[in-house]
Amino acid sequence: MSSTANLELPLLQQSQAQKHVVVNEALAILDGVAQLTLESLSVATPPANPSEGQAYGLPSGLSGAWTFQAGKIAVFCNGGWRFVIPKAGWSAYVKDQGRRYVHDGIVWLGDALNATSNGAATNFSVLEFDQNVGSGAKVTTTVKIPAYSTVLGVTGRVVTRLNTGSLNSFWLGVPASLQRYGHGFGTAANAMVYGMTGVPLSYFEDTPLVLTAAGGTFGGGKVRLAVHLAYMSVPRS
Numbered sequence: 001m002s003s004t005a006n007l008e009l010p011l012l013q014q015s016q017a018q019k020h021v022v023v024n025e026a027l028a029i030l031d032g033v034a035q036l037t038l039e040s041l042s043v044a045t046p047p048a049n050p051s052e053g054q055a056y057g058l059p060s061g062l063s064g065a066w067t068f069q070a071g072k073i074a075v076f077c078n079g080g081w082r083f084v085i086p087k088a089g090w091s092a093y094v095k096d097q098g099r100r101y102v103h104d105g106i107v108w109l110g111d112a113l114n115a116t117s118n119g120a121a122t123n124f125s126v127l128e129f130d131q132n133v134g135s136g137a138k139v140t141t142t143v144k145i146p147a148y149s150t151v152l153g154v155t156g157r158v159v160t161r162l163n164t165g166s167l168n169s170f171w172l173g174v175p176a177s178l179q180r181y182g183h184g185f186g187t188a189a190n191a192m193v194y195g196m197t198g199v200p201l202s203y204f205e206d207t208p209l210v211l212t213a214a215g216g217t218f219g220g221g222k223v224r225l226a227v228h229l230a231y232m233s234v235p236r237s
Contacts, residue, residue: 039095097110167216193223
């Protein structure tokens with residue numbers, strides 16, 4: 001047996017020469033996959049100047065030193081790439097997406113709290129975006145609540161003051177219910193939005209949020225909104 005079963009860490013052999021090389025390599029791999037953080041799940045070409053300890057979840061269509069390693073984790077250690085096969089139940093934070101993933105033994109599942117071996121999952125996610133606020137009585141967001149999701153609530157922050165002389169607050173909702181996620185939200189920079197309904201609400205088509213001016217009209221500014229939602233993934237065939 002030349003390596004461990006799960007992390008494939010190299011093992012010392014009887015009468016091993018330069019034992020420190022093997023031990024250091026094992027520690028470097030362990031450092032890369034423990035508390036796993038992946039730089040990306042979509043990069044197919046090895047970066048030109050990787051940093052020690054960086055790890056990537058490898059997609060298909062790979063090139064260079066990653067050729068034929070699809071589905072594995074590439075860890076840069078001791079000046080080269082080592083490859084580890086992820087196991088069912090492993091979890092990782094993917095930096096270029098800002099999302100958590102769980103591996104079901106075949107693929108990485110985004111936002112999954114629990115997942116079956118066939119990819120069915122219960123997922124929780126936060127959809128955060130900045131919305132520029134123009135002039136007028138209402139602003140409809142360009143980013144939408146995704147279809148077939150259940151919204152627990154919406155939070156937010158005024159990034160740049162909502163400028164206008166007579167505006168004193170705003171409502172937050174959706175086209176069918178303009179105050180669904182609250183009213184009386186402040187317009188000054190750093191004012192907080194915290195909107196909840198009595199029960200979670202499901203949406204069956206892509207649905208924008210709507211900001212409605214109270215006591216006046218909008219005159220510019222920016223808000224940062226975060227939709228806290230849950231959704232389901234169906235099993236593979």
